[in-house]
Amino acid sequence: MTGSDGFDMLLGNGGNDTLEGGGGFDFAVYWSSGSAVGVQLFSGTVNDGFGGIDKLSNIEGIIGSAWDDIILGSNLTDVLLGLDGADTIEGLGGDDALNGNGGNDQITGGAGDDTAYFRGFRENYTVTAIQGGFTVADNRGSDGTDVVTEVEFFRFEGDDNNADNDLILSAAEVLNPSANRPTAGDDSLNGTAGNDRIDALAGNDTVNGGAGDDTLVGNAGDDSLNGGAGYDTVAMGNVGFRNAGPGGSGGGVTITTSLGTDTLSNVEVVTFADGRLVMDANDPAARVLRLYEAALDRLPDQSGLNYWIDAVQDGQSLSALAGGFLGSDEFRARFGGAADNGAFVDRLYANVLGRAGEAEGRKHWVDSLNNGVGRAEVLVAFSESAENKAGTAALVQNGIWDRSEAATEVARLYDTVFGRLPDAPGLAFWKEAMEDGQKSLYDVAVAFTASAEFRSRCGDLGDRDFVNAMYVNALDRPAEQAELDHWMHHFDGKSSQRTVVVLELSEGLEHVALTAANVQSEKPGEFGILFA
Missing domain, CATH: 2.160.20 (Pectate Lyase C-like)
Structure with missing residues (x-):
């Protein structure tokens, strides 16, 4: 039938x-x-x-x-x-x-x-x-x-x-629809024992997620958002992290954006248009941060942090990062190039835990090293110990910024194709599509070059003029003759080659360097992507 x-x-x-x-x-x-x-x-x-x-x-x-x-x-x-x-x-x-x-x-x-x-x-x-x-x-x-x-x-x-x-x-409203129905005023909303999504709308709201893995949306106003038990997320929507001004507040975190100032407690992650602020001690971001502190006695630089968070999320072991630290001049300067295993363990106790090792613990680690356990694995064990987690808890509770690589690539694509900074709603849409596996960066480039905005600026250009326009947008200079010749040789009547030009320019080293300040900074107030 x-x-x-x-x-x-x-x-x-x-x-x-x-x-x-x-x-x-x-x-x-x-x-x-x-x-x-x-x-x-x-x-x-x-x-x-x-x-x-x-x-x-x-x-x-x-x-x-x-x-x-x-x-x-x-x-x-x-x-x-x-x-x-x-x-x-x-x-x-x-x-x-x-x-x-x-x-x-x-x-x-x-x-x-x-x-x-x-x-x-x-x-x-x-x-x-x-x-x-x-x-x-x-x-x-x-x-x-x-x-x-x-x-x-x-x-x-x-x-x-x-x-x-x-x-x-x-699911949060069904138990008491009148009390839990959000309004544009100042609401008090409570979740259930399940996994709730609570959208507080406007107003200065108080939201309690209760048990379960909840998603809390404060929207406009100065909100108090308490995730409760479980793994809880505060979703900031189409708001970027740059200048968000996170700060400590009585064991929680305050986030100040254009929507207002929200006070967060019992929240594991805050999502923004361009990334996430992590407060979960078991997240790869927290594990990478602790290892930087243990090995180098400093917070990670943003590029290194983002690289290793992605690597650990993709299955790379912390031991690989620790092995890189062991061979660095910065690590040797701090640990003194300890030649024997006993001296190495003593330096771990002193530098990571801030104390001398107890006899039983010291013997355990020295014997482990003597029996073939690698120094990288032992460094990770000290870094991930309950004692070190407690000692670095405040660093995690204040939030670790993890910039979205998909958002970064899309932001560069805005500059390449449109010659402008991204708008937050547009970037958030394409970032989520990429992270959900619905779109690739190539798909985004196809959509951008097919858009009315792009066609109004470059739609009638021939191939040579198109290439030159993309060089001016992306690199702030016209294409050199050799570069034009290179692309003209590859076009050969293929319209899809325009997307290849856009992607190679956008993700090329020259463009990445030119736009670095727009997507990344070592200044805490400027960690996020710069929006229009």
């Missing part, structure tokens, strides 16, 4: 059916099945309740049977609807819409921003927080009592049959 390019509902009956949705948003429907159905949308297979196995292709939605169905989605955006019966519905990946309808259902969102739908008014349901989620009990209708986990939003029927008037609540 094959659908059209529009909206189709394809009915699976008995037999081994093949349901091809075609274009548009299409449903496979099993409401007439004589027994429970088992759906695996991710693999495109269905036990149809009649004894047959159906094959699904280009199907985005499922409507189950009146029995106890198992409906599993895909990694895309799905609409999964049970009917009566005690259904198990799992969205898996994507931003899914999930509705158990009648019966006592188990609803799990999975990855993505998922919404659980209920066909009654909010006041008809009793919502109770449980470990990892909620129970939602229908007090008036036939929806039963559902267990809902890994779902970010709840949607209840509004005042009439118009879906635009439906009440949509975040």
